[in-house]
Amino acid sequence: MPKSHFMLEYNLFLRVIADIVDGMGVRDLFSYFRLPTLRYKSASANEENMDRPYATEKPHLESWLGHSKNTITFHIPILGDVVNNYVKLFSPPDDYQETWSNPINDFLIGEEVASKYIAADIKIQPGNLYLFEAVSLYATVRTPDAGGRISTEMMGLLKDEADIEEFEVGEKTRELDYLITPDSLLKIGREVLFGPRNSLSGAIEKKVDLEIGDNLYSLIQN
Numbered sequence: 337m338p339k340s341h342f343m344l345e346y347n348l349f350l351r352v353i354a355d356i357v358d359g360m361g362v363r364d365l366f367s368y369f370r371l372p373t374l375r376y377k378s379a380s381a382n383e384e385n386m387d388r389p390y391a392t393e394k395p396h397l398e399s400w401l402g403h404s405k406n407t408i409t410f411h412i413p414i415l416g417d418v419v420n421n422y423v424k425l426f427s428p429p430d431d432y433q434e435t436w437s438n439p440i441n442d443f444l445i446g447e448e449v450a451s452k453y454i455a456a457d458i459k460i461q462p463g464n465l466y467l468f469e470a471v472s473l474y475a476t477v478r479t480p481d482a483g484g485r486i487s488t489e490m491m492g493l494l495k496d497e498a499d500i501e502e503f504e505v506g507e508k509t510r511e512l513d514y515l516i517t518p519d520s521l522l523k524i525g526r527e528v529l530f531g532p533r534n535s536l537s538g539a540i541e542k543k544v545d546l547e548i549g550d551n552l553y554s555l556i557q558n
Contacts, residue, residue: 344529350530354521363518366493366495368493369492377478377486406494410465412487412488413464414486418460419461422476428452
């Protein structure tokens with residue numbers, strides 16, 4: 337979670353990510369983006385975290401969390417041991433069924449579906465950008481001699497599917513993820529500053545009605 341005393345650095349990070357997306361020439365394909373996050377994965381899995389229903393070490397689909405099935409995830413391994421501590425990707429089989437990607441309350445519920453997916457012939461490398469759909473399976477994998485790694489992830493909602501799907505699976509459903517338009521993303525760090533609240537739960541404490549949409553943070557004009 338970004339803190340207020342790192343606001344400038346985080347805004348510079350957001351500006352770099354926005355430039356990458358803009359340079360790919362895909363900005364017009366998306367209606368909204370979820371702000372990118374920096375993620376640290378330690379050298380070994382925390383046993384307490386493994387008991388969580390949504391532990392990312394378990395094979396899973398983003399749609400199982402309630403994200404729209406038309407979500408695209410941007411994944412960039414940045415620093416550390418990204419060779420031995422990485423994201424393993426899997427492709428859906430030819431007999432894939434839409435119901436497999438409906439939200440669930442624990443990744444373990446999807447074990448049977450996950451077993452049907454096929455490991456993709458992709459070796460994650462640092463400095464590369466990887467895109468995958470919300471119905472693609474993936475998991476954090478570590479070899480015995482793995483070190484820690486830092487990566488970044490961002491999600492985008494395709495323009496022709498801008499209406500976020502709603503599912504009756506409780507409060508875990510991501511109904512408010514896609515809050516930044518591509519144009520607004522490009523303004524961050526240039527025309528506006530992103531100002532997180534200085535608390536651990538700042539991302540979900542309150543919605544703020546802004547011109548750019550119902551954001552979970554505040555934007556401060558330069």
